[in-house]
Each structure stands twice: as structure tokens, then as C-alpha cells.
Amino acid sequence: MSFSVTEPSLRQKWIAGVLVVGYALITILPLIWIITTGFKSPADAIAYPPKVFFEPTLEGYVNLFTTRTRVTDETLAALGPPTTWYDAIVRQYDMVIAGPSRYGERFLNSVIIGFGSTFLSVFLGTIAAYAFSRFRVPLKDDLLFFILSTRMMPPIAVAIPIFLMFRQFGLNDTHLGMIMLYTAVNLSLSVWLLKGFIDEIPVEYEEAALIDGYTRFQAFIKVVLPQAATGIASTAIFCLIFAWNEYAFAVLLTSGTAQTAPPFIPTIIGVGGQDWPAVAAGATLFLVPVMVFTILLRKHLLRGITFGAVRK
Amino acid sequence: MASPIKRAKGLSDRAIAWLFVGPSIFLLLAVNIFPLIWTINLSFTNFKANRNRDVEYIGLRNYERILTDSDTWLTMQATAHFLFWTIFFQVLIGFALAYLINKKFKGNDLWTTIIVLPMMLSPAVVGNFWTFLYQPQIGLFNYMITFFTGGDPSSFSMIGEVALAPWAIVIVDTWMWTPFVMLICLAGLRSIPDSIYEAAECDRASKWRQFWTITIPMVLPFLMLAVLFRGIENFKMFDLVVQLTGGGPGSTTEVTSINLKREAFEKWRTGYASAYAVILFVTVFGLASIYVKALNKVKDR
Numbered sequence: 132m133s134f135s136v137t138e139p140s141l142r143q144k145w146i147a148g149v150l151v152v153g154y155a156l157i158t159i160l161p162l163i164w165i166i167t168t169g170f171k172s173p174a175d176a177i178a179y180p181p182k183v184f185f186e187p188t189l190e191g192y193v194n195l196f197t198t199r200t201r202v203t204d205e206t207l208a209a210l211g212p213p214t215t216w217y218d219a220i221v222r223q224y225d226m227v228i229a230g231p232s233r234y235g236e237r238f239l240n241s242v243i244i245g246f247g248s249t250f251l252s253v254f255l256g257t258i259a260a261y262a263f264s265r266f267r268v269p270l271k272d273d274l275l276f277f278i279l280s281t282r283m284m285p286p287i288a289v290a291i292p293i294f295l296m297f298r299q300f301g302l303n304d305t306h307l308g309m310i311m312l313y314t315a316v317n318l319s320l321s322v323w324l325l326k327g328f329i330d331e332i333p334v335e336y337e338e339a340a341l342i343d344g345y346t347r348f349q350a351f352i353k354v355v356l357p358q359a360a361t362g363i364a365s366t367a368i369f370c371l372i373f374a375w376n377e378y379a380f381a382v383l384l385t386s387g388t389a390q391t392a393p394p395f396i397p398t399i400i401g402v403g404g405q406d407w408p409a410v411a412a413g414a415t416l417f418l419v420p421v422m423v424f425t426i427l428l429r430k431h432l433l434r435g436i437t438f439g440a441v442r443k
Numbered sequence: 444m445a446s447p448i449k450r451a452k453g454l455s456d457r458a459i460a461w462l463f464v465g466p467s468i469f470l471l472l473a474v475n476i477f478p479l480i481w482t483i484n485l486s487f488t489n490f491k492a493n494r495n496r497d498v499e500y501i502g503l504r505n506y507e508r509i510l511t512d513s514d515t516w517l518t519m520q521a522t523a524h525f526l527f528w529t530i531f532f533q534v535l536i537g538f539a540l541a542y543l544i545n546k547k548f549k550g551n552d553l554w555t556t557i558i559v560l561p562m563m564l565s566p567a568v569v570g571n572f573w574t575f576l577y578q579p580q581i582g583l584f585n586y587m588i589t590f591f592t593g594g595d596p597s598s599f600s601m602i603g604e605v606a607l608a609p610w611a612i613v614i615v616d617t618w619m620w621t622p623f624v625m626l627i628c629l630a631g632l633r634s635i636p637d638s639i640y641e642a643a644e645c646d647r648a649s650k651w652r653q654f655w656t657i658t659i660p661m662v663l664p665f666l667m668l669a670v671l672f673r674g675i676e677n678f679k680m681f682d683l684v685v686q687l688t689g690g691g692p693g694s695t696t697e698v699t700s701i702n703l704k705r706e707a708f709e710k711w712r713t714g715y716a717s718a719y720a721v722i723l724f725v726t727v728f729g730l731a732s733i734y735v736k737a738l739n740k741v742k743d744r
Binding site: 139143144145147148150151152154155158159160161162164165168177178179180181255256258259261262263266267268280281282283284285286287288289290291292293294295296311312314315316318319322346347348351372375376378379382383392393394396397405407410411414417418421422424425426429432433436 | 586
């Protein structure tokens with residue numbers, strides 16, 4: 132026979148394609164709903180039946196970034212016409228903007244803590260992985276297993292002593308405390324993934340460099356690091372996504388100055404319960420960067436997920 | 444020196460090894476091991492973190508209380524229900540999707556990425572939004588269900604009813620984490636060399652037989668790994684469930700992490716909660732070790 136036995140037939144491909152695309156469409160519906168709800172007016176957001184077509188408005192975003200107070204008609208009339216488009220939106224509801232909301236700060240905290248801890252865990256992870264990969268470290272296997280087993284603890288269980296420890300050292304609700312904590316949590320994954328990447332780089336490259344008169348340290352910087360760059364980058368993405376999404380530690384150990392966005396977004400309240408367009412707007416700004424990232428870097432990411440898992 | 448590698452130059456290898464591993468070990472000791480030992484120590488006391496009274500050692504009384512408390516077992520039941528059904532559905536759907544994607548239809552990598560999206564997102568933020576989708580009357584979920592089944596979308600509340608709430612969290616977790624199982628299965632399917640199928644074809648083995656004698660056994664170690672990871676993760680599950688149901692209604696969806704959080708950070712029974720944490724850790728560790736043994740047996744076959 133001329134055709135390959137392992138190549139699926141065209142009909143099989145069609146059926147598989149239709150089923151997978153069908154599942155994909157259902158699975159992204161909640162995400163599309165988050166994004167569209169962010170552009171709905173409060174009335175449209177809670178309309179029955181749920182509205183697919185609606186007139187887009189930036190009300191959710193205005194409410195997300197501001198705090199507002201209700202004023203009487205007389206005060207409103209005395210203020211004169213609204214000067215900005217967001218003023219105009221708010222005044223429809225007999226309100227004026229009282230000031231900025233906390234969302235910006237919380238988002239910034241997420242950025243600082245996310246990137247800070249990612250940098251540290253990748254930096255420490257790379258050098259530790261290099262040492263594990265190239266040198267005889269006493270108790271190596273035990274250490275590696277120990278590093279992995281730290282991920283089995285429920286975060287809440289770890290949070291009790293960490294909370295007490297942070298309280299002792301004044302680290303509760305600080306950027307430094309959260310960066311340290313996330314670095315430690317990510318370190319296990321980072322060492323494990325990076326050791327895999329570095330194991331794959333032939334030792335001969337470094338030996339050649341050493342013969343050429345490089346020191347170990349120079350060989351590490353100039354030979355190993357460039358070779359491991361892709362591995363380091365994909366490890367960094369995983370660490371960043373973890374720190375970005377983390378909730379349990381954040382909700383228990385931060386409340387103000389260092390609070391990240393995940394514990395904050397669910398607390399966005401409007402008149403009578405959650406202000407869903409504002410919540411959706413906040414969620415959109417927080418989630419869409421990750422979605423775009425995932426789609427753009429799909430090749431590395433998808434391989435990384437299975438690589439990390441299958442190696443363990 | 445006789446060695447071609449000039450060891451005298453720069454730091455010695457041994458020094459570099461310690462310099463490189465040291466900081467990681469230190470951080471892990473400070474943020475993981477030290478707290479763990481502290482937890483074990485606290486578990487024998489009646490310490491309350493919100494009070495400044497003398498700490499008394501009370502032996503194993505915390506452990507005794509936890510293990511004889513009927514609430515603990517209700518919590519364990521809720522966790523077991525959650526674990527069993529999420530893993531059941533994720534394995535079923537995840538494997539099916541991987542099998543279909545492996546048919547290599549056009550554009551399969553883009554659709555794979557779209558399916559993967561939910562697992563990359565913050566469970567707390569997404570979980571919170573699901574409470575909106577689950578609302579009776581106005582929620583999209585209720586609307587879709589009643590659109591296909593008929594009935595009144597305000598007649599049921601996924602997160603408000605004792606009978607439905609355990610399923611509400613299973614649905615969202617399955618939606619979020621099926622892609623993980625799918626990706627691992629896909630890696631497994633892709634690791635099977637074509638030559639095995641070609642050989643089976645020569646032996647005139649039916650497709651059905653090939654599926655059960657080649658595909659399933661070859662993917663099984665991967666699938667079991669995926670189950671291990673999902674098992675550990677879901678045993679720890681906190682963010683998604685706390686945002687969706689907060690353990691309610693009553694305590695129908697109070698999985699272990701939520702129960703632990705209530706004891707530790709709402710009732711401030713620090714000693715008691717520490718003992719609870721130790722019990723959970725031993726449970727996960729024990730179950731995982733037994734499972735890994737079984738996994739290694741399957742791999743060796």
C-alpha cells in the first residue's frame with residue numbers, strides 16, 4: 132500500500148478538528164464573557180437574557196480606576212458641565228469622581244512582586260542548577276528531592292509559621308517579604324527545570340573553554356549561560372505566571388501596601404454587591420497580558436509544561 | 444600543573460559549587476524547613492497567634508481532637524468528592540482531546556493553545572467571575588443550561604444549593620485544568636514511535652486492538668503522572684474554591700485548605716491548625732509516595 136498506516140485519514144482529521152474546535156469555543160466562552168462584560172453598562176451586564184450585542188461603554192473602566200461619591204442635584208447643577216468624558220459618564224448617575232481607586236497600586240504591586248521574585252528565583256535557580264548539574268554536591272539526590280517536596284505543602288499550612296515569622300521581622304504586607312516568599316516557592320520548579328536544560332548542554336564546551344584559560348566562573352558566564360538562554364527564558368515565564376496568579380499567600384500576608392491584584396479584584400464593590408463591569412474590566416487588564424503571552428509564546432510554553440512535568 | 448584544566452585560576456570548583464547552591468539552600472531553609480519545624484513544634488501547643496498568653500505544651504491533644512472531630516471527616520469527604528470527580532473528568536476529557544489533537548488536523552496547535560488558556564490564568568480572579576456566570580436568572584451558565592434543557596434559569600443556583608455546590612467547583616476546576624492533563628497525554632501520545640503501529644498493522648491487529656494494546660499502555664505512565672500532579676494540586680486547592688463558594692453553603696464545599704484557613708486565620712487556633720497542617724502534609728506525602736511506587740511499577744513493565 133502506498134499510504135502510511137499511521138497518518139490519519141482526511142475524514143478522521145475532519146471529525147477530530149470539529150470536536151476540538153467545538154470544545155475550544157466552549158472553553159473560551161467564559162473568557163470572552165469577562166472581556167465583553169468589561170465594556171457593558173451595569174444594566175446590560177445583568178440583563179436577562181444575557182446580552183451578546185450591546186452598546187460598548189467605558190463605564191466599567193472608569194469605575195475600576197476611580198472612587199465616586201453621590202451628590203445632590205443642586206450640587207451637580209452648581210458644578211457646571213462636565214469637563215472630561217469620564218466625568219460625563221459618572222454624572223449620569225448623580226455622582227462625581229472623588230479620587231483614584233486602589234486598582235492602579237495593586238496592579239503595580241503585582242508587577243513589582245512578580246518581576247522581582249521571578250528575577251531572583253531564576254537567578255538563584257540557574258546557579259544552583261548549574262552546580263547540581265556539573266559538580267559533585269554531597270547529598271545531591273536528597274537535596275533535589277527535598278527541593279521538590281516543598282511544593283507538596285498546602286500554602287495555607289506553610290502560611291501559619293510564615294505569618295508568625297513575618298510578623299516577627301516586620302515583613303508582613305511588604306514587597307520584600309512577598310518577593311522572598313514567591314522566590315522560595317518558585318525556586319523548586321526553577322532548579323528542577325533548569326537542571327534539565329543545563330544537563331543537555333555538553334560538558335565538552337566548558338572543558339574547551341577551561342583549556343583556553345577561562346576560569347570556571349567565566350566559562351559559566353560565557354559558555355553555559357548563552358546556551359541555556361531559551362531554557363532560562365521559559366523557566367522565567369513559568370515563575371512569572373505563578374507569582375502573577377498567586378492568591379493564597381497574598382490574601383493572608385498582605386492587606387494594604389503590598390497587596391497584589393488577585394485578592395483585590397474580587398473586592399471591587401459597587402452599589403448593592405459586586406460591580407461586575409468594573410470587576411470584569413479589572414480582570415481583563417490583569418488576565419489579557421497572560422493570554423497574549425501564552426498565544427505568542429505557545430511553542431516554548433506548551434513544551435515547558437510537559438517537559439517540567441514529565442521529567443519529575 | 445599536570446591537569447590540562449587550570450584549577451588554580453579563579454575559585455576552586457568546590458567553592459563555586461557551594462557559592463552557587465548556598466543561597467538557594469539558605470532561602471529554602473528559611474522559608475520552608477524552618478517554618479515546617481516551627482509548625483511541628485506549635486502543633487503540640489495551645490498557642491493562639493492573636494493572643495499574648497503563655498504557651499503551654501499539651502502533648503498530642505490537638506491531634507486527638509482533630510482526628511475525633513466529625514467535622515474533620517466531613518471536610519475530608521468534601522475534599523475526596525472534589526478530588527475524585529475533577530480527576531475523573533479531567534482524565535476522560537483530557538485524554539480524548541489529546542487523542543483528537545494527535546490526529547494532526549490543520550491548525551491544531553493554535554486550537555490547542557486556546558484550550559490551554561484557562562490554566563494560565565489566576566484561579567482567584569477567574570473563580571470570582573464564575574460566581575457571576577453561575578448566578579440564577581442573569582448568569583450565562585444557567586442561561587446556557589436551560590437554553591438546551593428547557594426550564595427556568597432562576598430555578599437553580601449552582602453555588603447556593605447544597606446539592607449543586609460540590610459540582611459547581613468540580614465544573615470550574617475541570618474547565619481550568621483539563622488542558623494540563625491534555626498536554627501531558629499529548630506528550631505521551633507523541634512519544635509512541637510510528638514503527639510500533641506499523642508493526643501491529645503488519646500483524647493485522649485491528650485499530651481497536653492497537654488502541655488497547657499499544658496506545659493505552661504507552662500513555663498510561665504519562666497519564667498517571669498527570670493524575671499525581673492534579674491530585675497534589677487539588678488536595679491543596681484553595682484559591683478557586685474560596686472565591687467560588689467560600690466553602691459554602693454551610694460547609695458543603697469546605698475542602699481541607701478552607702477548613703485550615705478558618706481554624707488558623709479566623710478562629711486563630713494556631714496550635715490546633717498547626718497540628719492539622721502536619722496531618723495534611725503527612726497524608727499528601729504518604730499517598731504520593733505510595734502512588735509513585737505504583738507508577739514506577741507501571742513504568743517498568
